[in-house]
Amino acid sequence: MSEVNHVLVTQQFPEVEWEEKNSCFIVPSEKATEVVTWLKEHPAFRLDYLSCVSGADYLDSEVKTKEKNEDGKMEVTITQVPAKMEAVYHFFSIEKKTGPVLLKQRCMDRDNPVVQSLTPIYRGAELMEREVYDLYGIHFTDHPDLRRILMWPNFEHYPMRKDYVIPNDYDYEPTPHDEVIERARERRAQLEGGSM
Amino acid sequence: MPARGYHLSKDELGADILEVAMGPHHPSTHGVFRMDLKLDGETVVDLKPIFGYLHRNHEKLAEDIPYLGCMPFTDRLDYLCGMTNNWAFALSAEQLIEIEIPERAQYIRVICAELTRLINHCLLVGFFINDLGALGTPLLYALREREKILDLFETLSGARMMVNYMRFGGVRCDLPDGWLQECERIVGRFPAFLDEYETLLKDNEIVITRSQNVGVLTQEEATNFSITGPMLRASGVNYDIRKVDKYGIYDRFDFKVPIGAHGDCYDRFMVRMLEMRESIKILKQAIADIPEGPIMGNEPRVFKPDPQETYGRIESPKGELGFYLIADGTTNPYRYKVRPPSFVNLTALRHMCIGHKVADAVIILGSIDIVLGEVDR
Amino acid sequence: MSLIAKGILQGMAVTAKNFIQSYYKKERLPTVEYPEEKSTVNQFTRNIPFLVYDGEDEIEGMRCTACKLCEKACPPQCIYIIKDTDENDKPIKRPKVFDIDSSVCMSCQLCVEVCPFESIRMDSEFELSNENRFEGLLINRDELLKSNEYYHEIHPIEAQETDDRIAAKIAEAETKKKAREEKARLAAEAKQAAAAMKAAEEAAAETETSATEQAQQSEAKAEAPEDNPETKNT
Numbered sequence: 006m007s008e009v010n011h012v013l014v015t016q017q018f019p020e021v022e023w024e025e026k027n028s029c030f031i032v033p034s035e036k037a038t039e040v041v042t043w044l045k046e047h048p049a050f051r052l053d054y055l056s057c058v059s060g061a062d063y064l065d066s067e068v069k070t071k072e073k074n075e076d077g078k079m080e081v082t083i084t085q086v087p088a089k090m091e092a093v094y095h096f097f098s099i100e101k102k103t104g105p106v107l108l109k110q111r112c113m114d115r116d117n118p119v120v121q122s123l124t125p126i127y128r129g130a131e132l133m134e135r136e137v138y139d140l141y142g143i144h145f146t147d148h149p150d151l152r153r154i155l156m157w158p159n160f161e162h163y164p165m166r167k168d169y170v171i172p173n174d175y176d177y178e179p180t181p182h183d184e185v186i187e188r189a190r191e192r193r194a195q196l197e198g199g200s201m
Numbered sequence: 202m203p204a205r206g207y208h209l210s211k212d213e214l215g216a217d218i219l220e221v222a223m224g225p226h227h228p229s230t231h232g233v234f235r236m237d238l239k240l241d242g243e244t245v246v247d248l249k250p251i252f253g254y255l256h257r258n259h260e261k262l263a264e265d266i267p268y269l270g271c272m273p274f275t276d277r278l279d280y281l282c283g284m285t286n287n288w289a290f291a292l293s294a295e296q297l298i299e300i301e302i303p304e305r306a307q308y309i310r311v312i313c314a315e316l317t318r319l320i321n322h323c324l325l326v327g328f329f330i331n332d333l334g335a336l337g338t339p340l341l342y343a344l345r346e347r348e349k350i351l352d353l354f355e356t357l358s359g360a361r362m363m364v365n366y367m368r369f370g371g372v373r374c375d376l377p378d379g380w381l382q383e384c385e386r387i388v389g390r391f392p393a394f395l396d397e398y399e400t401l402l403k404d405n406e407i408v409i410t411r412s413q414n415v416g417v418l419t420q421e422e423a424t425n426f427s428i429t430g431p432m433l434r435a436s437g438v439n440y441d442i443r444k445v446d447k448y449g450i451y452d453r454f455d456f457k458v459p460i461g462a463h464g465d466c467y468d469r470f471m472v473r474m475l476e477m478r479e480s481i482k483i484l485k486q487a488i489a490d491i492p493e494g495p496i497m498g499n500e501p502r503v504f505k506p507d508p509q510e511t512y513g514r515i516e517s518p519k520g521e522l523g524f525y526l527i528a529d530g531t532t533n534p535y536r537y538k539v540r541p542p543s544f545v546n547l548t549a550l551r552h553m554c555i556g557h558k559v560a561d562a563v564i565i566l567g568s569i570d571i572v573l574g575e576v577d578r
Numbered sequence: 579m580s581l582i583a584k585g586i587l588q589g590m591a592v593t594a595k596n597f598i599q600s601y602y603k604k605e606r607l608p609t610v611e612y613p614e615e616k617s618t619v620n621q622f623t624r625n626i627p628f629l630v631y632d633g634e635d636e637i638e639g640m641r642c643t644a645c646k647l648c649e650k651a652c653p654p655q656c657i658y659i660i661k662d663t664d665e666n667d668k669p670i671k672r673p674k675v676f677d678i679d680s681s682v683c684m685s686c687q688l689c690v691e692v693c694p695f696e697s698i699r700m701d702s703e704f705e706l707s708n709e710n711r712f713e714g715l716l717i718n719r720d721e722l723l724k725s726n727e728y729y730h731e732i733h734p735i736e737a738q739e740t741d742d743r744i745a746a747k748i749a750e751a752e753t754k755k756k757a758r759e760e761k762a763r764l765a766a767e768a769k770q771a772a773a774a775m776k777a778a779e780e781a782a783a784e785t786e787t788s789a790t791e792q793a794q795q796s797e798a799k800a801e802a803p804e805d806n807p808e809t810k811n812t
């Protein structure tokens with residue numbers, strides 16, 4: 006893992022945030038195309054290869070941090086973390102053999118997340134962005150062909166979201182597994198009944 | 202790329218564009234994969250890859266089980282290369298908990314990964330010839346050789362394909378007695394098989410006319426399409442993660458990275474042939490150097506990494522296999538993302554096929570080297 | 579035309595060589611005609627788990643203690659265990675129900691790795707097809723139980739290692755037990771000695787004692803209480 010010269014980027018684009026913890030750039034969607042084109046061309050980066058596009062979903066949560074105060078007592082501070090969705094891009098440079106550089110597009114609106122598609126710049130993102138759309142429901146503007154890819158076309162939900170509940174409203178093929186569990190339970194009940 | 206040979210367009214024939222659904226059950230799609238082709242006569246004018254028939258939401262599954270429990274599931278991604286899948290996942294998870302891997306385990310990992318590369322490439326070449334129309338025979342020669350290596354894996358891990366062999370901090374069990382000698386013997390005989398295989402195919406005029414200048418990807422296109430692995434190198438880009446990241450102990454071995462010049466199907470096939478020879482070189486060095494010692498660091502079976510993100514990648518036989526893990530301080534991964542090489546390599550399929558004949562689409566698909574277990578996850 | 583023929587003829591030669599050699603070289607034709615002929619099963623093969631029992635009786639010799647570690651570790655959750663109870667409804671360390679759903683089991687061996695009692699092991703039986711898709715593929719406890727001899731037959735090396743480990747464990751327990759007994763005995767002796775000393779002391783208190791004797795007594799006293807707590811611990 007090589008060090009990322011993040012100051013260069015944040016100087017050029019003040020809107021871009023550098024997150025130290027995960028060493029990644031948080032890029033606002035309006036700026037994404039511009040930033041990425043610049044990163045691709047800039048001699049210090051030359052990020053010519055987009056390796057991986059992933060989605061990530063975070064629900065509203067609380068983070069508890071324990072710290073010792075002056076009296077030596079443990080103090081628990083609770084910080085509220087708002088829900089968010091992220092599209093995470095991993096870039097590498099084939100020319101300079103460096104990487105990865107992480108870039109995140111974040112949307113705080115989980116109901117209708119929209120980010121900028123990078124497919125016009127990196128054509129390799131096409132299927133990966135479609136996958137993120139399919140599984141997370143993040144819309145990519147300017148994507149040439151945003152359709153479902155792994156789920157079937159009239160599937161309604163986004164299965165990778167953290168609040169996804171497996172729907173019970175469609176006919177699914179009974180698998181041996183479900184049946185077997187049922188029968189195992191029955192037998193268990195029988196045995197228990199018999200022993201009493 | 203204009204289609205070669207004698208060709209009548211739809212206007213000359215007074216016909217319409219023909220739509221053909223090729224697959225999901227078709228011998229040349231290597232699984233359940235569908236290509237919706239739009240044909241003008243016999244020439245492909247548009248192509249839509251359609252997949253998801255094997256989708257099982259592997260990534261969601263992994264969020265409910267501990268890190269170690271995910272390991273057997275990774276075998277089922279690219280079911281031809283269980284060892285490299287294991288390694289990629291172990292590598293990413295090891296970045297989360299930062300543990301040392303003993304020397305011997307590192308060597309065992311390299312040996313297993315290179316054997317996997319042999320399996321995958323020789324099988325791929327067999328399938329590739331199968332797609333060209335030489336039904337069966339050359340493929341069975343490849344399967345016969347593969348069988349020997351699978352026997353090695355069976356002796357080592359208990360299973361031929363679903364190995365579930367690597368662990369965080371090492372490997373599950375030590376090499377059984379005599380395993381290394383057997384491995385050395387098989388590796389020593391492999392070049393003879395390769396020579397034979399190459400005579401069968403390399404100068405074959407049918408292979409040459411069918412695959413040269415078919416499905417060309419230039420250097421720029423290949424990078425832009427995020428192509429990885431032998432396919433990228435066939436386009437002339439010198440990028441091998443074994444050399445770039447030097448994960449494991451790959452910096453200790455002396456091997457070359459074969460590069461193609463034209464980026465067509467023939468080059469992809471030749472790059473793989475050459476890569477097998479390089480793998481044999483690595484294997485020979487590793488077998489000679491492997492030290493004695495422990496095979497596992499002392500790592501707990503269940504662990505809770507600090508909240509963080511990591512991306513680990515290796516050069517799997519098909520390309521860059523990466524695992525993007527987000528830990529949230531519990532025993533299960535919060536997010537577990539697989540970056541499957543053959544899925545991403547498929548992006549370029551449409552681009553490569555347009556302008557070629559339907560029969561060429563089959564070869565181009567074969568040269569990408571997809572495994573649907575990995576594409577659909 | 580001659581150019582076209584060259585590569586193809588080379589290929590043909592290879593095929594012909596393979597064809598002819600397949601009649602007399604095992605290398606070239608490694609297949610066997612299953613099911614009439616069976617190839618040997620590798621002793622390291624794993625397929626579906628089974629439970630090992632020692633000795634003759636399946637139930638008495640069962641190693642499994644129904645600790646449910648394997649149930650928890652199984653990634654696809656295909657093991658079901660219920661603890662057995664005796665007449666008085668007290669749980670005993672033995673499973674009443676131990677089901678493995680072989681249609682779900684993915685032969686990953688994680689259950690084997692977690693079992694602390696060396697009870698669950700991998701079988702190499704591969705002809706598992708069944709007419710009933712549901713009950714037929716659910717393997718229950720009595721079908722799972724197989725003797726240690728069978729284990730030795732299918733995985734000789736592994737079984738020997740397991741046996742050695744168990745023997746070592748038992749031996750260790752033995753020595754520990756012995757050490758404990760020895761300690762207890764020593765402590766008891768010390769106690770006795772102390773008591774005797776005390777009695778002697780009491781007796782001596784009545785008569786006049788020399789300074790050296792007193793010193794000896796107090797030493798013995800100091801020894802005795804040191805030993806006592808250990809006896810309690812063990």
Ligand code: SF4
Binds near residue numbers: 651654683687689690
């Ligand atoms: S082998 Fe794996 S899947 Fe099968 S019972 Fe054991 S843990 Fe479960």
Ligand code: SF4
Binds near residue numbers: 643646
């Ligand atoms: S097989 Fe082993 S791990 Fe499973 S319940 Fe029995 S003793 Fe426990």
